[in-house]
Amino acid sequence: MKDWSILPWQNTQWEQMVHCQQSDNLAHAYLLKGVPGTGKLQFAKALAAYLLCLNPRGSGACGHCKECELLKAGTHPDFTLLEPDDPGRPIRIDSIRKLNDFAHKTAQQGGRRVIILSPAEAMNVNAANALLKCLEEPGDDTIFLLVSARSGDMLPTIRSRCQQLNFSTPVREVAEQWLSTQLDDPAMVNQLLDLTVNSPLEAKRFADQGLLEKREALADGLKGLFKGKVTPVELAKNWQSSDLALTLSWIIGWLDDAVKLGLNADASVLRNRDQLKMLEYISRKSDARALLQERDWLMSQRQSLLEGGNLNPQMLMEGTFCRSLDLVLA
Numbered sequence: 624m625k626d627w628s629i630l631p632w633q634n635t636q637w638e639q640m641v642h643c644q645q646s647d648n649l650a651h652a653y654l655l656k657g658v659p660g661t662g663k664l665q666f667a668k669a670l671a672a673y674l675l676c677l678n679p680r681g682s683g684a685c686g687h688c689k690e691c692e693l694l695k696a697g698t699h700p701d702f703t704l705l706e707p708d709d710p711g712r713p714i715r716i717d718s719i720r721k722l723n724d725f726a727h728k729t730a731q732q733g734g735r736r737v738i739i740l741s742p743a744e745a746m747n748v749n750a751a752n753a754l755l756k757c758l759e760e761p762g763d764d765t766i767f768l769l770v771s772a773r774s775g776d777m778l779p780t781i782r783s784r785c786q787q788l789n790f791s792t793p794v795r796e797v798a799e800q801w802l803s804t805q806l807d808d809p810a811m812v813n814q815l816l817d818l819t820v821n822s823p824l825e826a827k828r829f830a831d832q833g834l835l836e837k838r839e840a841l842a843d844g845l846k847g848l849f850k851g852k853v854t855p856v857e858l859a860k861n862w863q864s865s866d867l868a869l870t871l872s873w874i875i876g877w878l879d880d881a882v883k884l885g886l887n888a889d890a891s892v893l894r895n896r897d898q899l900k901m902l903e904y905i906s907r908k909s910d911a912r913a914l915l916q917e918r919d920w921l922m923s924q925r926q927s928l929l930e931g932g933n934l935n936p937q938m939l940m941e942g943t944f945c946r947s948l949d950l951v952l953a
């Protein structure tokens with residue numbers, strides 16, 4: 624049950640849930656919250672398996688009873704994992720309405736039913752109100768597991784109906800140990816964890832999706848821009864179809880580090896030490912106030928992307944690169 628077991632840094636939350644189950648003290652809704660990349664969804668799946676399993680053990684679902692087999696096959700009639708149809712887009716309201724019907728049917732396997740929503744903040748107000756209705760009138764023996772890295776964006780009335788489970792990043796040693804077993808090239812472990820601020824699953828995603836290389840290409844693009852080898856419009860063409868929120872977050876991280884350098888911070892505290900030369904250049908050419916203003920602007924653009932705002936990708940990236948160039952020309 625590899626996909627249905629917890630990660631090495633989740634024992635505290637796990638023991639808490641096992642205790643609730645064993646003392647027959649389960650709430651009907653839990654909110655699993657905390658920074659991205661800590662494995663909240665995997666924990667939710669492990670918990671769902673445990674709650675549905677016919678022979679659960681303290682360590683998790685047995686892995687071979689009828690319920691476990693159904694789960695592994697993806698055909699368990701009393702389990703639903705609801706995610707947006709397209710990553711980064713909201714969960715649709717009709718999906719939530721179907722969920723409400725599901726929550727009120729009798730469990731087909733005779734036990735409980737478990738519903739996971741991830742990410743639980745990814746819905747518009749109407750969908751959120753439909754979910755609230757589900758939570759206010761839960762079916763018998765139905766357990767909701769809401770997963771969110773941005774729980775502050777959820778309706779407070781939804782949050783308040785859930786018991787909260789907090790997830791944070793593991794200590795470095797545990798993160799390193801786990802990540803090194805997941806990568807073909809363990810030499811990358813340290814750089815990946817530095818870049819993702821110790822978020823092991825986020826680090827693995829970086830490796831799996833070749834994001835280190837993309838980030839390197841973005842840095843090269845900026846350097847070319849500063850040297851006048853490429854114009855903002857040309858560079859924007861290469862980046863308009865990228866994961867824009869992620870692309871902006873890389874530039875935000877570089878500006879953060881450039882600000883620190885401007886305040887005479889030691890290079891060892893930087894998150895992006897691999898780009899030290901570029902960061903020193905930006906820091907030399909621009910003052911902290913301008914860098915912070917630019918960072919705030921990028922943060923607000925990124926926020927609006929995450930909220931599903933309809934930004935024109937080419938215009939956004941052109942604006943971003945024009946402003947980056949202004950920083951060093953000023």
Ligand SMILES: [Zn+2]
Nearest residue numbers: 676685688691
């Ligand atoms: Zn089982």
